[in-house]
Structure formats: structure tokens, C-alpha cells
Amino acid sequence: MLPTTLTSLIVSFLDVFTSRYHFSTTAPAPALAPRPAKLQFQLRHLHAVSPSAHVVFSDITPDSISRRPVYDNYTTHEFLSGSNQTTYSLHTRPLRTHRLKSFQSHSEARLRSLHHLQTTPAHQLWDEPEEVDGPDVQNRETLLELAKMTNNAYLEPGQDGWYDLDERWNVSYPFGWEPDADGFRGHVFATPDNSTVVLSIKGTSSGFFGNGGPTVKKDKLNDNLLFSCCCARVDFTWSVVCDCWRGGGKCDIQCLEDALVEESLFYPIGTNLYNNLTYMYPDSDIWVIGHSLGGALGSLLGATFGAPVVTFESPGEKMAAGRLHLPSPPSTHHITHVYHTADPIAMGTCTGVLSSCAIAGYALESRCHLGKTILYDTVSVLDWSVDVRKHGIVNVIEKILAEPWPPSIEEDREVPEAKAEEDCVECYSYEFGDFP
Numbered sequence: 341m342l343p344t345t346l347t348s349l350i351v352s353f354l355d356v357f358t359s360r361y362h363f364s365t366t367a368p369a370p371a372l373a374p375r376p377a378k379l380q381f382q383l384r385h386l387h388a389v390s391p392s393a394h395v396v397f398s399d400i401t402p403d404s405i406s407r408r409p410v411y412d413n414y415t416t417h418e419f420l421s422g423s424n425q426t427t428y429s430l431h432t433r434p435l436r437t438h439r440l441k442s443f444q445s446h447s448e449a450r451l452r453s454l455h456h457l458q459t460t461p462a463h464q465l466w467d468e469p470e471e472v473d474g475p476d477v478q479n480r481e482t483l484l485e486l487a488k489m490t491n492n493a494y495l496e497p498g499q500d501g502w503y504d505l506d507e508r509w510n511v512s513y514p515f516g517w518e519p520d521a522d523g524f525r526g527h528v529f530a531t532p533d534n535s536t537v538v539l540s541i542k543g544t545s546s547g548f549f550g551n552g553g554p555t556v557k558k559d560k561l562n563d564n565l566l567f568s569c570c571c572a573r574v575d576f577t578w579s580v581v582c583d584c585w586r587g588g589g590k591c592d593i594q595c596l597e598d599a600l601v602e603e604s605l606f607y608p609i610g611t612n613l614y615n616n617l618t619y620m621y622p623d624s625d626i627w628v629i630g631h632s633l634g635g636a637l638g639s640l641l642g643a644t645f646g647a648p649v650v651t652f653e654s655p656g657e658k659m660a661a662g663r664l665h666l667p668s669p670p671s672t673h674h675i676t677h678v679y680h681t682a683d684p685i686a687m688g689t690c691t692g693v694l695s696s697c698a699i700a701g702y703a704l705e706s707r708c709h710l711g712k713t714i715l716y717d718t719v720s721v722l723d724w725s726v727d728v729r730k731h732g733i734v735n736v737i738e739k740i741l742a743e744p745w746p747p748s749i750e751e752d753r754e755v756p757e758a759k760a761e762e763d764c765v766e767c768y769s770y771e772f773g774d775f776p
């Protein structure tokens with residue numbers, strides 16, 4: 341084996357050759373066209389979900405930065421701050437993905453699975469694999485920029501509304517949202533030529549469509565249905581969000597799915613958002629990024645449309661994908677989750693009656709993620725204790741991604757290796773099945 345320095349030297353020579361020189365030999369031309377090493381993104385739109393569950397977009401122009409955006413009658417507290425970064429530079433990496441052929445057929449396949457337990461072969465729903473430029477998730481600066489793009493930039497400190505992170509982080513609202521915040525919101529970024537568009541979904545719960553909006557309660561229930569084991573039955577004192585628990589650790593799966601389908605807006609809001617965006621940018625490559633539940637939703641969109649996805653501190657969404665009967669895509673390797681071991685929400689350890697999640701009325705018990713995971717072991721490396729306040733994205737930006745990560749440097753890498761979560765087990769104390 342070559343010493344690592346020599347290997348990287350050879351690799352960098354190869355890089356130079358393939359990108360700068362044309363080969364004049366008769367050898368077959370390299371399969372890959374030269375790709376831009378970096379893409380520049382600018383903030384273009386805000387998106388949000390109105391109280392009536394409609395997706396709304398608002399354009400950002402250079403002179404709208406630093407003044408109040410008027411994009412939704414409903415949001416009165418938003419200010420854009422001129423001091424915030426609005427352009428981002430990201431390294432790319434070739435990635436194989438399968439594009440969805442038709443959303444209509446996907447929806448039909450999902451319903452066939454739900455109502456008739458029929459499985460549709462993946463090749464009927466998705467195209468043959470295709471190589472696209474995805475975000476370079478092995479590059480620390482790229483992860484850092486992506487994390488910033490999911491963050492609460494464009495808001496003046498102290499303003500209510502969008503984001504309640506950092507010092508406003510409050511264990512009463514432990515997931516980065518607050519009761520009077522809207523549902524999903526976020527930003528849309530694009531390259532100057534519109535070739536690549538990034539959809540960033542902020543980590544709110546779909547549970548809060550505003551003060552007393554009609555869907556508030558319903559969607560808090562939904563989060564509990566999707567991310568808890570069995571109707572958020574944390575213990576006997578909880579009023580359950582569905583009635584599927586059958587005693588003795590048994591949970592009726594059909595009952596669970598029925599409850600979910602009747603109520604759920606979580607996934608349809610995401611697919612509407614994505615479909616609206618592709619309507620606006622029909623020829624663009626779309627990437628999806630998100631924090632927390634926004635990341636979980638982003639991952640489900642990636643598993644549907646085949647778009648590259650990067651999430652930060654997202655709760656396990658694999659169980660949700662199953663409960664929603666999403667058809668299994670040919671591959672999920674285009675989905676990357678970034679989280680750390682001291683975040684009980686991403687780790688699925690925010691469980692039990694006394695946890696801060698339970699205190700806020702949430703049971704986020706799922707643990708397993710689709711795709712690949714870049715796990716920062718902050719508990720061992722930084723001596724952090726597990727704490728729901730470590731879930732915030734600012735924490736990830738400033739304490740984890742801003743500096744080189746020593747254990748990765750030792751391995752001659754920039755970030756921990758992305759790995760599939762093999763043998764992930766969740767909700768092991770429940771038995772799921774037909775218990776009518």
C-alpha cells in the first residue's frame with residue numbers, strides 16, 4: 341500500500357491532468373466531461389406554508405435583503421438583514437441517482453401499497469441511474485456552507501418568527517421551533533445560470549401552522565405518529581395520539597397507518613413544495629437540504645424524486661417512510677445525514693417520560709436513517725453530554741463544522757466517513773403486527 345501522502349500526491353496530479361490537459365492519444369476519451377469544481381449559489385426565494393397549508397414563495401432581490409419581505413400576510417415578524425451571507429460556494433462531487441419518472445405514478449404506487457399491499461418494482465417508477473453533480477459531502481467546507489444554508493440567516497437578531505435557535509433556544513420548545521411559528525419554511529438558492537437549485541427546509545415541525553390555525557393539533561399528532569413507536573404512548577399518563585396500543589408491548593400496525601394517512605400533511609406538503617419548485621425551475625438539478633424535521637422531510641423527498649439530499653440533526657425518518665408506504669427507490673445513497681452523538685433527537689434517545697421532548701408533548705423515538713450517515717462522535721471526542729440543546733444548527737456550525745475535525749484528520753479525511761446504518765434497530769420494546 342502506498343503511504344498516504346504519496347497517494348494524495350498522485351491523486352492531485354491526476355486531478356490536474358484530467359481537468360487541465362487534453363489527451364492527444366487514441367485512448368478512449370474519459371467518460372466524464374470536466375465539471376466545475378465549485379458552484380456559487382445565491383439566495384433567490386423564501387418559501388413557507390400558509391395556514392391553509394398552501395406553499396408560498398417570495399422572491400429575494402438584492403435590495404430586498406435588509407428590509408422586511410412581504411410574502412405572506414400571515415408572517416409579520418420577518419426582516420432580512422443586510423449583514424447576512426446570501427451567496428455560498430460549494431464543492432461538487434459526481435453522484436449517481438435515479439430520477440423519478442412521474443410523480444403521478446409514484447402516488448398511485450404508494451396508494452396501491454397502502455390499500456392493497458401491492459409493491460411496484462422500482463424500475464417502473466425510477467429511471468436508470470444517471471450521474472449528476474451533487475454536493476461534495478466529503479468536504480468539510482461544503483458541509484459547513486450547507487449547514488449555514490439551513491440556518492436562520494436573513495433575520496435580524498431578536499426578531500420573532502423564523503428561527504428560534506442559539507440563545508433563544510429554550511427547553512420548553514426543544515426542537516428549534518416555537519408554538520407561534522409557521523409550518524415548514526426555508527429558502528431557495530440557485531446558481532447564476534439556474535443549472536442547480538438548492539431547496540433548504542427549516543427545521544420546524546409541520547405541527548405549527550400558526551396561532552390556533554386549524555391544522556396545529558393535527559400536525560403535532562402527525563409528528564408523533566411518524567417519529568414515535570406507537571402513538572406516542574410514552575407512558576400511561578399520556579393521552580395517546582392514536583389508539584393502537586394493545587397492551588403487553590403490542591402495537592397494531594394497520595391501526596397506526598390508518599391513523600397516519602387520515603391525518604398526515606407532513607409528506608404531501610413536501611411533495612407540493614418540490615413540485616412547485618420544479619415547476620419554477622423545470623430544467624435545473626435540485627438538491628434538498630434541511631435541519632431537524634426539515635431534514636427528515638427533505639430525505640423523504642430525496643427518496644421520492646431522486647434529488648441529492650443533505651440533512652443536519654434529523655430524527656430517524658426510515659420508519660416514517662415505511663408508515664407512509666413510500667415505494668422503495670432503487671438506491672438511497674444520494675441521501676446523507678450529518679449528526680452528532682450528543683443530540684438526543686437525531687440519535688433517537690429523546691424518549692421517556694422525563695425527557696425534554698416528552699415534556700413538550702413530543703415523542704421522537706425513531707432512530708434509523710435512510711441513506712448514509714456522517715456521525716460526529718461529540719460525546720467521546722468533545723466530551724459533550726447528551727442534551728437536547730445540542731440539537732441546534734448553530735451549535736453544529738460553530739462547534740463541529742467550523743474547524744477541522746481531529747479524528748478525521750488523523751485518517752486523512754476531512755469529515756467522518758459516510759456509512760449506511762447497518763443493523764439499526766428502533767422501537768425494539770414493541771411488537772408490531774395485526775392486533776385488531
Ligand SMILES: *[C@@H]1O[C@H](CO)[C@@H](O)[C@H](O)[C@H]1NC(C)=O
Nearest residue numbers: 393394395612613615616619
Ligand atoms: C404547488 O403547491 C400547491 C399547494 O400549495 C399545489 O396545489 C399545486 O398543485 C402545486 N403546483 C405544482 C405545479 O405542483
Ligand SMILES: *[C@@H]1O[C@H](CO)[C@@H](O)[C@H](O)[C@H]1NC(C)=O
Nearest residue numbers: 390391392412413414415416
Ligand atoms: C391579513 O392580515 C390582516 C390583519 O391582521 C387581516 O385583517 C386580514 O384578514 C388578513 N388577510 C388574509 C387574506 O389572511
Ligand SMILES: *[C@@H]1O[C@H](CO)[C@@H](O)[C@H](O)[C@H]1NC(C)=O
Nearest residue numbers: 507508509510511512513518
Ligand atoms: C422558555 O420559554 C418559556 C415560554 O416562552 C418562558 O416562560 C421561559 O422563561 C423560557 N425559559 C428560558 C430558560 O428562557
Ligand SMILES: *[C@@H]1O[C@H](CO)[C@@H](O)[C@H](O)[C@H]1NC(C)=O
Nearest residue numbers: 384399530532533534620621
Ligand atoms: C433564473 O431564474 C430566475 C427566476 O428565479 C429568472 O428570473 C432568471 O431569468 C433565470 N436566469 C437564467 C440565466 O435563466
